[in-house]
Amino acid sequence: MNIDQAPCVNAFRGLWERLKEHPLSRIGPGLITGVADDDPSGIATYSQAGAQFGFNMLWTMPLAFPLMAAVQSMCANLGRVTGIGLAANIKSAFPPIVLRGVVLLLLVANTLNIAADVAAMGEVAELVSGVDRHLMTACFVFGTLLLQMFVPYHRYVFFLKWLTVSLLAYAAVLIAVDVPWSQVAVRTLWPRFTLDANAAAVVVGVFGTTISPYLFFWQASEEVEDMAARRGSEALLRDPRSAVVELRRIRWDTWSGMLYSDVTAYFIILATAVTLHAAGVTDISTAAQAASALRPLAGEFAYLLFALGILGVGLIGVPVLAGSGAYALSEAMGWKEGLERNVNDARGFYAIIAVSVLAALGIQYSPISPMKALFWSAVINGVVAVPLMVVIIMLVSKKSVMGAFTASRFLIVLGWIATAVMGAAAVAMLLPR
Template identity: 85%
Template sequence: MDVNGLPRSNVFRVLWERLKEHPLSRVGPGLITGVADDDPSGIATYSQAGAQFGLNMLWTMALAFPLMAAIQSMCANIGRVTGKGLAANIKTAFPPVVLQGVVLLLLVANTLNIAADVAAMGEVAELVTGFNRHLMTAFFVFGTLLLQVFVPYHRYVFFLKWLTVSLLAYAAVLFTVHVPWGQVVLRTAWPHFTPDSTAAAVVVGVFGTTISPYLFFWQASEEVEDMQARKGMPLVRDARAAGTELRRIRWDTWSGMLYSDITAYFIILATAVTLHVAGVTDINTAAQAASALRPLAGDFAYMLFALGILGVGMIGVPVLAGSGAYALSEAMGWKEGLERKVSEARGFYGIIAISVLAGLGIQYSPISPMKALFWSAVINGVVAVPLMVVILILVSKKSVMGAFTASRPLIILGWIATAVMGAAAVAMFIPG
């Protein structure tokens, strides 16, 4: 059958070519990394912040943006300048025990985070479709696994970029509810809450889920993937493209982190003006937040919130599994990369498979997804600070970065981010 005078096959071909030429298809790893930061576990954390403290936790996202963007920019620069991922650079610049400890903790934390994410996706899918949550969890796990294993990187990443549009659902939710914008601006700049252990726990959770180790490894390795896909060379070996590439990384990373940060801000805001106002102050999962919205904001807001969880989950789970696989493969000297076939990188794909299947297995174990999320946050908090110190040392070394060491403003922001995360990590272990 013809459509507007063209055979149907030609219509799809034209549509495909137009999608490939869309500006969204040309952005780099920064956008996907940013969206993966707002995974279902992150949505649960941001929802709890809004439900418990209302508008008084919006300030956390204003502070987090420059800090998360600075650290992610450094990771992206490391990958593009050296042509190696973060773990490979740590391996050459630090004693083996540093890399071994970081990679081991990363793998454990990622697996627990995957378990929490796929559980949330299954629960939300059950709410939306009526199908059993365990069946839906298995569907998402095997779906993401098959895509990562059998679809080459340059095609797979194209679809991941379009999935980032799912975050717009959280902006749309705000059009369905009343928002006191004057109070929003005031409380963002001047929050009002008692700085006790309860507030500290929420702040720790927000910063811990926003600045996470798995994102560091993913973005550095994806810059390497992109470089190889374009037949480029590491900037330390061929500096001719340095100006263009470093500008692209700067724009891509800061805009990707801004998109992520604004979305988290909207999630806190949406739950603040609905759940908190209605007296619903205890949220444990992203699915619970979506369910609680339904009687307060209507079916449309509920559906937008739920679909957003599924969309970002389809990005977050592959990023979690992929980051661990990159880290271990680089540490072990295995061939790695989503552009490679399974036969060329068995160890790399094996780690991806083990991570997501272990995450699925936890659903049928005595470990609850919320306990998995808690321990994931603890491990991330422990490993983030020393890892950020390592990153700051790497981007300052001429032996690693050549002429492309990080600028002083970026270094200052990096150390501020490290101090904030250090304070958050210490606060996790203070009783009360």
Template identity: 75%
Template sequence: MGLETQGEQGERSPMLLQGLRKQLSEHPLGHVGPGLITGVADDDPSGVVTYTQAGAQYGFNMLWAMPLAFPLMAAMQLICARIGRVTGKGLAANIETAFPPIVLRGVVILLLLANTLNIAADLAAMGEVAELTSGIDRHWMTIGFALGSLLLQVFVPYHRYVVFLKWLTVSLLAYAAVLLTVHVPWRTVALRTLWPELRIDSASAAVIVGVFGTTISPYLFFWQTSEEVEEMGRNPAARPLKDDNVAARGELRRIGWDTWTGMFYSDITAYFVILATAVTLHASGIRSIETAAQAASALRPLAGNLACVLFSVGIVSVGLIGVPVLAGSGAYAMAEAMHWNEGLERTPSAAHGFYGIITISMLAATGIQYSPISPMKALFWSAVINGVVAVPLMIVVLLLAARKSVMGQFTASWPILALGWIAAAVMGAAAVAMLLI
């Protein structure tokens, strides 16, 4: 996926990219890599709704899930990032070389379907909270968000678009800011985080499944792997690490720092969402929250208009990150499976199949808003599909990371692999519980 000269079809000028790369490296966010964007995309609007449901329904007794999820999600994303940078190929391309074709085809089809449904739920949530704060009809706002996101993905080169995404990650601080508007019993919070009073039944199991399902999601595996390849393509001198021992130490250190910090930012934000809704909605007797707009509306009389606005701004901002990640991850997977040109740095004419998948996913998700399928139903079926595909995909990723034929001398270390297998076991239990509930 290396960049070619300006005269070759559809590619950007390497000299221009070198100059831009230097400018971006001096930018305040220039050293922030794919890990942060992936982490924030994990807290997309549908994820925030899930965390809100957990906080409203069970209060402080669901806070424990996020400290447990952090090392597991970080380990899986770290493995995916290393696969991309070490091999110079996306996750789908690596799966194709190591497993039978049916494995890749099944994963890609389920991923595209789940992502489209998830995008539909995210766009609906963005439209609802935008209507709440602006007064403009939610359907028009949804269309505006969908078209704006699509145009940015298709017509703005990645090296410019990524800076926009990085700045949007600051929006997650809105959920921490909500806590400044209300009283928080921190001693009780710490106690219930470590020792929850939670009775496991079908209802609580469903919420736990939802929390882990939205935290460890297959689309994030594809996205971060491909974005490491994309970042590598910005440097004409970069090579896959298995062919470049000199750069390996520094690059692997960068990947580790970027991924662990990005996943921590994501995890602590989810913790804040659960906590904010626990001290407001749950404490006031509000137990049932089904939409982002309902959550934001409920906050207004309890914590003030500022809390409502902060919550709404957070939903829209993380949606502007999450929706491109959902659409892009599916496009990367399909393009690699079909051997199409791919990459957000390419022009549409040079990667029409790749951008075609993004466009179809976005338009289909927008169309769901006007179909009999409710956004919450779309979110439910997205969770079901993700639950089905997550565990076998995680097993495939862990096997890839341990193979010397794939990773050369940079196979994943046993502590990271152990965390990955624990994550797969947790997700497997969650998937079984989801299907049995």
């Protein structure tokens, strides 16, 4: 029988064609950006919030949602309207020292964050499979690196979009446990806790995890990538005819992607509150520790869902972290960039990705603790986020940059509120305890 006529081959081809036509395959960068926001280090932060404070940290998610969505919308609009990424826009509108400082700190923070993420993935993989965590960490690092370097973006992003389904694991965890929903609703709207140093640190961690600089660069650049992947599509400044459709798509894509991310973070806090906090387990350092602690309390099903969710979002988060730094530095240096280009055509861009993930892998074998790496990543992100958000708001408010597509007053107001919240978080984080 001809192999092309084999039933399994035909079935696979049919499934592939159906997947390509699925509405999920047409969703833009907002969904991936939202899921990358809930990376393994973010899951550790949310788990600590739930374990330590129970339902009394759920309020952070409804507050964070409009703020994170507004900032990401501004970044997406900036990329689609101008046809260049965030770093390239900063380069054209501000002194070189502004861009250099931001990009340098971004690269350091991203590398440390990748180190924490891949360490968590390795730990979880060892829990699930029994294979040594260092070996699993190396497999994840080289696997994501090879995919980014040798698989064209339009194919690679297709699989990333399907990986976003892994976040549903955290909603499913709640099926396996009893949730007092009336109490959850009350504490979400009316929390009870003392705003001492410990509570402030958790609030800072939650907001610092939710509104992160690497996501700003990623979403702006991925709008440019998506535009370049569509034949005949140009920046809205040069071809405004599709502006209404494109800006509506960005608005829907970004707000829905951030909502998906925010609701998932809410579920993680809730799941750990109703299990770990209720059982007196109040100190969680890693996402893998949270998954392991769930096992005797919520059962094998909840444990496996939580663990597999960590692996799924890690496979999205690591490429986003590495890619955002590569976009930023390549645009700053004037190098060719883009995941759609082959390695020989954008050597500098792919070299940055390779150095970032390999340096992160090296940290696993150094005296540096992955959790210390995560702490310093949070500190750097807290320092970078505030001035960077000011720069973004200034860019999207300028007609010289955005033409007729400057940001709405609604987005600008939310952007300044987000900046104030992150500024207060950064100050609280840097104060001695």
